[in-house]
Amino acid sequence: MNKTGSLVPVIILVTGLFLNVHFAWGQAPAITAQAAVLMDAETGQVLYDKNMHQRRPQASTTKIMTAILALESGKLDQVVEVTPKAASVGESSIHLRPHEKLTLEELLYGAMLRSGNDACVAIAEHIAGTEANFVNLMNYQAKLLGGYNTNFCNTNGLPHDNHYSSAYDLALFTRYAMKNPKFREIVKTRYKQIDGPGNSKRHLHNTNKLLWGCTWADGVKTGTTNAAGCCLVASASMNGRHLISVVLHSDDRYGDTKKLFAYGFNSFEEIVITSKGEYFTTVSVEEGYARYAPVIAEDNLYVLVPKRKRGVFEQRVILKRTLTAPVRAHSKVGRVTVLVNNQEVGSVNLITGCAVDRLPRHFLIYRKLRQHL
Structure with missing residues (x-):
């Protein structure tokens, strides 16, 4: 003793x-997503599970972890010079040009609203020197947060055979990220104007359509590739409660997400x-x-x-x-x-x-x- x-x-x-x-279970919703989870953001309690630990391609929902590290490791007003490598990244982009200069904050809006793959590489090179170094940090952070079914190979979610996560892991990352006020501010923003080449401006519209029609929606990130299908990590707040939904490879990601939130808010009571x-x-x-x-x-x-x-x-x-x-x-x-x-x-x-x-x-x-x- x-x-x-x-x-x-x-x-x-x-x-x-x-x-x-x-008690009475509300009827659990029938959704099209191949994997999904509904989580209470305050406690981490899982309210709905469909293959939530299954490893799957996660597309641009990857950018949630990129944003976490950028916010925790950099300063928003730091000026980032875009490298030729970052400017050359294709698919979804904000059309960065070599040697163009933007703030880290502007790049974060470009990554999270417009889903700019090039913005993610520019962020990674600024924070860690190379994208590979930054990816190592992403994987380390994922394990610290309990994401044991996650492995990152890049910062943006472009297809790679060994780049995967799970619905549950993505909910864990989002639950952590939503504790950061700046992250919350960024992911609920519907429209943002940032600097472009010369005296031009870039007009960024959030790809998350829930923000444009649902007052309770307050984030987070879409993702789409052929392998991953249509994905959506979403956040909703209502009557003092905050829920996080993840749907992966969904035929109707917005419809599935609305069903999950309706189930969580209407079928459960707080004790x-x-x-x-x-x-x-x-x-x-x-x-x-x-x-x-x-x-x-x-x-x-x-x-x-x-x-x-x-x-x-x-x-x-x-x-x-x-x-x-x-x-x-x-x-x-x-x-x-x-x-x-x-x-x-x-x-x-x-x-x-x-x-x-x-x-x-x-x-x-x-x-x-x-x-x-």
């Missing part, structure tokens, strides 16, 4: 606190499991002025459950048996994990609600002597 308490946790399985609530600072239980304290310390939730924890479906919550609690004074306030002593229909959907740390000072040495000696009398 050390000062923070027993290293062997006690595992408590609670199935009675939130049970016997009747609060615990609130930040809420009392949870107590844990015993040895050698302290107090024999027990209150245990509270470190943060809010909620889950989304299908409305009116017969089912159960399962609350799994890992909690230290005892602590040894001195105990600091807000020390981690356990964790609560919640499962819905046998799937883990959220967790929160349990922490001490107050400090407990250690008794003076002479008092502890006296107490031990009395125990042996």
Whole structure:
């Protein structure tokens, strides 16, 4: 035992606190996409899954990771000189010219709105020297974010046999990216004017058609190649909730996405499991002025459950048996994990609600002597 308490946790399985609530699944939508996922952006809870871990070509949804690294590694007002290599990249482009100069911010708008492949290479060369170096950073970041079914070979999604991702991984990347205010600003922009050659201007219209007709849509990125088919990573916010949808190789990417968002917003309800600072239980304290310390939730924890479906919550609690004074306030002593229909959907740390000072040495000696009398 050390000062923070027993290293062997006690595992408590609670199935009675939130049970016997009747829910009803809304009918899961029939979609044309070969792979898809619907995720709650706040918690990462998956609300819909169709082959979500299947490795597939992802086309220009690749650019989500390119934008993440550009925003985290560069400065928006930095001036980038376009190399001949970047200017020569074909397919979807913003028609960059060799030695033309734009800001990193302008290139990001060109990459994310107009899906400029050339803009992505210019960004990569500016940040990492070469596109190959930048791709290494992309793959490293993907693994850090939990994207274990992703491998990047370029910055823009042009076809390559070993360039792939999954619907789930793309949702993870997007969930992370949407925490960046500038990323959110860029991907929800419908139209942007940036500098062009000489005194001309480039007029960029976002390829994501949801932004032009759906008030709840706020991003993110389209992608299209023969191998990948029509893809769409989308974000939507409504009534305080934020969802992320991914559809890959879809015959109707906008229709599929609308169905998924309707399903997520209409068929699920939010259940609060615990609130930040809420009392949870107590844990015993040895050698302290107090024999027990209150245990509270470190943060809010909620889950989304299908409305009116017969089912159960399962609350799994890992909690230290005892602590040894001195105990600091807000020390981690356990964790609560919640499962819905046998799937883990959220967790929160349990922490001490107050400090407990250690008794003076002479008092502890006296107490031990009395125990042996």
